Amino acid sequence: MHIKNYISYFLMLFIAAFLISFSACKSAKEMGEQAEESVMVSPEKLDNALLWKVEGNGITQPSYVYGTIHIIGKEDFFLPEGTLGAIEASDKMVFEIDMAEMSDISKQMGLLKEVFMKDNMSLKDLISDEEYTMVKNHFQKMGLPIMMFERMKPMFLTVFAGEGMDINGLQTGSMKSYEMEFYEMAQQSDKGVGGLETMEYQMSMFDSIPYQVQADMLIETIKSSDAGSDQFRMMIDLYKSQDINSMVSMISEEDSGMQGFETLLVDQRNMNWIPLMKDMMIEGPVFFAVGAGHLAGKNGVIPLLMKEGYKLTPLSNAPATKKI
Numbered sequence: 001m002h003i004k005n006y007i008s009y010f011l012m013l014f015i016a017a018f019l020i021s022f023s024a025c026k027s028a029k030e031m032g033e034q035a036e037e038s039v040m041v042s043p044e045k046l047d048n049a050l051l052w053k054v055e056g057n058g059i060t061q062p063s064y065v066y067g068t069i070h071i072i073g074k075e076d077f078f079l080p081e082g083t084l085g086a087i088e089a090s091d092k093m094v095f096e097i098d099m100a101e102m103s104d105i106s107k108q109m110g111l112l113k114e115v116f117m118k119d120n121m122s123l124k125d126l127i128s129d130e131e132y133t134m135v136k137n138h139f140q141k142m143g144l145p146i147m148m149f150e151r152m153k154p155m156f157l158t159v160f161a162g163e164g165m166d167i168n169g170l171q172t173g174s175m176k177s178y179e180m181e182f183y184e185m186a187q188q189s190d191k192g193v194g195g196l197e198t199m200e201y202q203m204s205m206f207d208s209i210p211y212q213v214q215a216d217m218l219i220e221t222i223k224s225s226d227a228g229s230d231q232f233r234m235m236i237d238l239y240k241s242q243d244i245n246s247m248v249s250m251i252s253e254e255d256s257g258m259q260g261f262e263t264l265l266v267d268q269r270n271m272n273w274i275p276l277m278k279d280m281m282i283e284g285p286v287f288f289a290v291g292a293g294h295l296a297g298k299n300g301v302i303p304l305l306m307k308e309g310y311k312l313t314p315l316s317n318a319p320a321t322k323k324i
Contacts, residue, residue: 067244070177094287122150144160182287266297
């Protein structure tokens with residue numbers, strides 16, 4: 001990874017890892033069993049595929065939708081068969097956020113203030129003394145003194161607390177970002193890039209989640225981590241199997257402590273994206289790269305595009321994969 005992009009990666013890590021943590025607050029075994037049960041009865045079940053071709057409804061050339069996982073270990077990073085061909089056939093790459101905007105240092109610096117709670121609130125205002133001691137001990141083991149982070153919004157602390165999240169991994173190269181890999185491909189081939197949302201919008205979403213709910217999630221994450229539950233690993237395994245249905249089921253899990261917020265974090269955003277995607281596809285073939293948790297489900301991007309009259313074809317459900 002290039003050092004000049006580190007702040008961009010770091011902000012993406014905050015956002016992406018929070019969504020991963022949000023969708024994986026229970027033990028891997030429990031979540032796997034309940035996700036499987038939910039998928040079996042879901043009328044919106046889709047093929048296990050990360051890459052989908054979009055045709056029809058007035059567009060003259062196919063576009064593509066690819067489901068990413070924003071942060072992944074280098075050893076797990078792969079591209080399903082057909083991905084490079086879809087990228088080559090597209091004139092433009094569009095992400096959740098315009099990756100060129102992510103490289104704007106002034107925007108990055110302006111967003112750093114959003115990391116902290118308002119009204120001088122601290123973590124001690126939200127949790128018991130016993131829970132605070134547990135949090136402090138957990139972060140001390142990681143070499144992070146909690147006093148430096150007490151005023152951070154608890155969701156950001158959750159990013160650091162979870163198993164499998166190496167906060168230096170993007171800098172050292174032990175972890176990768178699909179968005180940044182695709183962005184580099186776009187730059188190398190002189191493709192246009194764009195975004196479906198702004199950085200400000202993504203950050204503002206989390207302010208709709210009460211600090212107390214965020215703090216409860218932090219405590220649950222640390223308890224699971226200390227008990228040896230590797231929920232991040234489970235999410236990676238689902239991703240590598242291209243099981244987009246189970247990924248959505250994890251996000252919708254009632255016992256995750258975040259029930260009700262999936263509408264804000266996932267469903268409403270999906271619906272906001274569809275008219276933008278329609279306009280972009282009319283202009284020419286586009287490779288859309290959005291989080292895999294947005295693809296399936298009743299209000300997923302794939303079903304929503306189908307409802308608009310597009311033909312969606314899974315392209316990446318073959319077992320062969322390509323590492324890069």
